[in-house]
Amino acid sequence: MQELPRDTGGDNRSNVLWEYGLDGWPWQEYQMKYSAEVTVLFCIAYSAVFLVGFVGNTSVVLVVYKNVRMQSSPTNIFIVNLAVADLLVIVVCVPFTLIGSITQDGSKTDEGVGASVIYKESKIMIKIPNSCTIFSAEAITISHSLDIIEQNKITKSIILSDSLSTLTNIQNYLQPNDISRKIQNQISSLELQSQSITMIWIPSHVGIQGNELADTYAKQAITSPDAHQINIHTLQDSKNIINKFITNQWQQIWQTMHTKLNEITPSIYPWPVTSLPRRQEVILNRLRIGHTWLTHGHLMNRTVPALCPTCEVTLTVKHVICNCLKYRDIKDSLEISDNLQQALSPDPENVYKIFKFLKLTKMYNLI
Numbered sequence: 001m002q003e004l005p006r007d008t009g010g011d012n013r014s015n016v017l018w019e020y021g022l023d024g025w026p027w028q029e030y031q032m033k034y035s036a037e038v039t040v041l042f043c044i045a046y047s048a049v050f051l052v053g054f055v056g057n058t059s060v061v062l063v064v065y066k067n068v069r070m071q072s073s074p075t076n077i078f079i080v081n082l083a084v085a086d087l088l089v090i091v092v093c094v095p096f097t098l099i100g101s102i103t104q105d106g107s108k109t110d111e112g113v114g115a116s117v118i119y120k121e122s123k124i125m126i127k128i129p130n131s132c133t134i135f136s137a138e139a140i141t142i143s144h145s146l147d148i149i150e151q152n153k154i155t156k157s158i159i160l161s162d163s164l165s166t167l168t169n170i171q172n173y174l175q176p177n178d179i180s181r182k183i184q185n186q187i188s189s190l191e192l193q194s195q196s197i198t199m200i201w202i203p204s205h206v207g208i209q210g211n212e213l214a215d216t217y218a219k220q221a222i223t224s225p226d227a228h229q230i231n232i233h234t235l236q237d238s239k240n241i242i243n244k245f246i247t248n249q250w251q252q253i254w255q256t257m258h259t260k261l262n263e264i265t266p267s268i269y270p271w272p273v274t275s276l277p278r279r280q281e282v283i284l285n286r287l288r289i290g291h292t293w294l295t296h297g298h299l300m301n302r303t304v305p306a307l308c309p310t311c312e313v314t315l316t317v318k319h320v321i322c323n324c325l326k327y328r329d330i331k332d333s334l335e336i337s338d339n340l341q342q343a344l345s346p347d348p349e350n351v352y353k354i355f356k357f358l359k360l361t362k363m364y365n366l367i
């Protein structure tokens with residue numbers, strides 16, 4: 001049996017501890033698993049369990065201790081025993097489980113992803129490209145472990161991993177990824193040789209000596225010259241790399257363009273989904289792309305482009321919302337921004353103001 005490293009680091013999750021300036025804390029080498037909001041939720045939930053459990057169980061013990069008559073009943077003694085056991089679990093385990101639940105080791109850094117496999121006295125340190133997902137790193141270590149199991153003819157092995165996604169994908173015989181398929185084949189051939197493999201998911205391996213040791217080596221693997229460099233990418237990793245590259249290129253091109261849409265949004269990412277009625281959604285999007293009945297109706301009527309009767313310039317959405325003298329008072333009273341991007345942003349308050357503006361200027365039905 002050998003021990004495996006846990007997830008080898010985080011991806012885009014924020015390092016909340018650093019943001020909060022707790023640099024001196026012994027767990028600074030850990031990164032937060034989840035966003036700040038989820039982490040706070042975890043802390044609240046665990047604190048509630050801790051408080052209720054502590055107060056409840058302590059009360060049980062105190063009540064029986066103070067009331068001598070109650071101590072004669074074997075049932076009460078039994079209940080006190082349970083309460084003491086619960087208290088110990090709450091005081092000793094809950095805080096560490098919380099830390100294990102919200103943090104992860106920092107085996108993924110900008111320099112690469114580290115992984116390690118430990119068997120008896122020997123250790124294998126592996127360095128994988130930074131573009132690899134944690135999922136791939138975990139799967140690679142499992143695959144290496146199976147190699148060792150085969151080489152050493154170990155008949156019974158248990159693999160403890162805290163990466164549920166990796167274990168689930170290994171179980172998926174219909175659409176496993178490349179490494180999972182390799183692991184499936186390895187397991188089949190091992191079973192043919194009567195070598196049994198059991199894989200167990202553990203929610204956290206804090207305190208499991210082998211996994212902790214593997215963690216330490218996984219971190220060392222990133223910088224150690226002894227680490228084996230493996231240039232491997234699963235299909236999913238490659239897709240992620242390509243997607244990221246294309247999106248970056250697109251974003252860069254978008255930022256250098258000067259179109260009407262660039263004025264509305266600096267980002268290529270979709271606007272957040274709103275819960276507006278369809279009609280309002282249509283109006284908002286027509287304003288954003290700058291094509292409305294008011295400004296482009298002449299194309300349908302085959303007439304000349306409409307002019308603003310007050311300012312005598314070509315009628316555009318930007319002119320109507322930001323510059324038109326006729327509507328300036330209404331616009332100012334609603335505190336609509338002079339910046340078209342802000343005026344048409346998906347912020348609910350801005351959306352409310354724009355519809356109020358359209359109603360007051362009687363343009364709602366002209367968009």
Ligand SMILES: [Zn+2]
Nearest residue numbers: 308311324325
């Ligand atoms: Zn005007």
